[in-house]
Amino acid sequence: MARSTIWLLVTWLLICLPPLTCWAEKPSATDSARGDDLVHEYFRQQTQQLTDNCLADIQTLEDWTERRAQYHEQLLDMLGLNPMPPRSDLQATVTDVIEQDGLVVENLHFQSMPGLYVTGNLYRPADQGDDPLPAVLYVCGHGRVVEDGVSLGNKAHYQHHGAWFARNGYVCLVIDTIQLGELEGIHHGTYRERMWWWNNRGYTPAGVEAWNGVRALDYLQSRPEVDGQRIGVTGRSGGGAYSWWLAAIDQRIRAAVPVAGITSLKNHVVDDCVEGHCDCMFMVNTYRWDFPMVAALVAPRPLLISNTDRDGIFPLDGVVDVHAKVRRIYELYDAPKNLGLHITSGPHHDTQELRIxxxxxxNRHLRNDESLIDTVADKRFEPRQLKVFDELPSDQRTTSIHESFVPAVDAEDLPGTRSELQAAAEQWMQQLETKTFGGWPQGEAEPLDVEVQSTTEHQGTSVTVAEFTSQRPYRLPLIIVQPRQTNSDADVRVVVLDQTAWRQTAAALAVALPERYGDVAPDAAAWQQLADRDAPTVFIMPRGVGPTAWSDDDRAATHIRRRFMLLGQTAAGMQIYDVQRGLAALRSLADDSIGSRKLSLHARGTAAFWAVYASLFSQPLAKLQLQDLPTRNRDAPDLLNVSRIVEMPHVVLLASLRCDSLQLSGETSKAWRKIAADQPLMSNLQW
Structure with missing residues (x-):
């Protein structure tokens, strides 16, 4: 590009567009604070949008009944249960029977799928009579019981509930969760274990707990002592959440009492409650629900929402908001009496008032009994009496069920011909748009509103700093470096920066822009490399990078990423959106200058991952040059449900359709060569 063209472009931008100072300050200790403010303002705006949309289009019972099946399928999908797993033989086994105080307790286990063991205690009256009884499934919260290093299951902690029901004419099955059960699985994959690939897989332990509840209902209905048409579900805290999932997805639940198990999206995202919850409390929010949607799927069956007024992780305002929104659905059914709200004084504890x-x-809804409660729920067994296994089964998959519960695509299952690839590409892209990037802004995009902040010349090389709107409140930078001499036929080199690359780039730019990057040690050699290129270089920084970087404190960063998931997004997914918006902003600059020239996209590591996906949603590129691109989703940043749709080799094939050439280099290039060796459609990749 001729130097005169660049100066005409810059002059036009400076005259026509007013300057902004959104990120003009030098990078400093305040940058992360400003980035934190931005991301939390973003969370506030997005949460408000989802809250406002929740059930807003439901005005009549017909509106609801027409959509209910679709919502039911969406919830199954977000729990990893679409399609439902096969209902294999439960292989139910009773390992011990205890008779005490007029109660019979059976210690038992069943397999909700082969190798997925569920341990539990079945409580029933010793003197039942001939008629089958109503039953209650009690799903436990996080109440760990360990003796001598051996987990006895959270069923031992919540035993008083099972005993009360049996003493009062019910059969009650109390089941362990995969976390804190006798077989100790994981609820804390993203919370603590850095298993961000759970999001890739569309996996949440909430789905396992829901499925175990479904199979527990199968087991209860198989028992001759149980009236299979009168089954309820309850549980507290984590068990409250599992009560929601089960009551929402399984019509066999005739009455539900989730205790301290649900609150509003605002409480979780804006008011920080997510930080007190492990992953089992949440579906993978692909379809961007607020939680009254889950509650509405229980209607018109009897539902009591129960909570205390000083619960720090299920705050009162959110609980009341959920009740108010779902009440409207019950009113459409003309069944407001089937919805209850019980608030009693107390913190997040299993109080007697909640139980009563x-x-x-x-009693009211399963037995038509309005009599007063005159017995208390108390613990009557030593924890070890309720233990199921003497020795844990060797074929168990409970502790590793996260590896297989949600099926994933096979990375080696690739199209063999270009026509097959093009046919598959359409399907993949549709699924990615719906299930992976469904959290992107819908409808007409916001105006890019590109504005120049400054232009500086240093030793014959010019640096233009511009901004564009990606998604409010994010206005992001474009930095254009125009070297002394340029080849008018050369592609514009667009570089996507992650935080590591940004620090290196800032050091180079500090040579030419000391007033902006004065607290960064200038790197003259890096600057010289930029100045000596024969084509313009443009730097794109998505949200979370450079001037919009949020906290790098490990705990804070973890819960920022978890908040994105609760909004039906991921941080990486929105950063990909920013990159493709940056490319569009660059192309919009002027018809006869940078915007009209061919673009070559360059990135490394995490930024390479953003770039390859951004290329799928942008105008075709001249070249895509990616260094250290991950070879599998598990090693890449998290994107919702992506492993159910494509693996990284599929993505590379898709990208190859969108550019003239694709080059892979760096530490992962050897692995990519190995993948490409048996894949004819990758023969045109460059190394």
């Missing part, structure tokens, strides 16, 4: 109302609710 739950007991009365089940």
């Amino acid at each position: 109302h739950a007991f009365r609710w089940f």
Whole structure:
């Protein structure tokens, strides 16, 4: 590009567009604070949008009944249960029977799928009579019981509930969760274990707990002592959440009392409650729900929402908001009496007041009994009496079920011909748009509103700093470096920066822009490399990078990423959106200058991952040059459900359709060569 053209472009931008100072300050200790403010303002705006949209289009019962099946399928999908796993033989086994105080307790286990063992205690009256009884499934919260280093399951902690129901004419099955059960699985994959690939897989332990509940209902209905048409579900805290999932997806639940198990999206995202919850409390929010949607799927069946007024992780305002929104659905059914709200004084504890109302609710709706409660729920067994296994089964998959619960695509299952690839590409892209990037802004995009902040010349090389709107409140930088001499036929070199690359780039730019990057040690050699190129270089920094970087404190960064998931997004997914918006902003600059020239996209590591996906949603590129691109989703940043749709080799094939040449280099290039060796469609890749 001729130097005169660049100066005409810059002059036009400076005259026509007013300057902004959104990120003009030098990078400093305040940058992360400003980045944190931005991301939390973003969370506030997005949460408000989802809250406002929740059930807003439901005005009549017909509106609801027409959509209910679709919402039911969406919830199954977000729990990793679409399609539902096969209902294999439960292989139910009773390992011990205890008779005490007029109760019979059976220690038992069943397999909700082969190798996925569920341990539990079945409580029933010793003197039942001939008629089958109503039943309650009690799903446990996080109440760990360990003796001598051996987990006895959280069922031992919540035993008083099972005993009360049995003493009062019910059969009650109390089941362990995969976390804190006798077989100790994981609920804390993203919370603590850095298993961000759970999001890639569309996996949440909430799905396993819901499935175990479904199979527990199968087991209860198989028992001759149980009236299979009168089954309820309850649980507290984590068990409250599992009560929601099960009541929402399984019509066999005739009455539900989730205790301290649900609140609003605002509480979780804006008011920080997500930081007190492990992953089992949340579906993978692909379809961008607020939680009253889950509650509405229970209607018009009897539902008691129960909570205390000083619960720090299920705050009162959110619980009341959920109730108010779902009440409208019950009113459409003309069944407001089937919805209850019980708030009692207390913190996040299993209080007697909470229990009494739950007991009365089940008496009313499963037994047509309005009598007063005159017995307390107390623990009557030593924890070891309730242990199921003497020795844990060797074929168990409970502790590793996250590896296989949600099926994933095979990275080696690739199209063999270009026509097959093009046919598959359409399907893949549709699924990615719906299930992976469904959290991107929908409808007409916001105006890019490109504005120049400054232009500086240093030793014959000019640096233009511009901004564009990606998604409010994010206005992001474009930095254009125009060297002394340029080849008018050369592609514009667009470089996507992650935080590591940004620090290196800032050091180079500090040579020419000391007033902006004065607290960064200038790197003259890096600057010289930029100045000596024969074509313009443009730097794109998505949100979370450079001037919009949020906290790098490990705990804070973890919960920022978890908040994105609760909004039906991921940080990486929105950064990909920013990159493709940056490319569009660059192309919009002027018809006869940079915007009209061919673009070559360059990136490394995490930024290479953003770039390859951004190329799928942008105008075709001249070249895509990617260094250290991950070869599998598990090693890449998290994108919702992506492993159910494509693996990294599929993505590279898709990208090859969108550029003239694709080059892979760096530490992962050897692995990519190995993948490409048996894949004819990758023969045109460059190394």
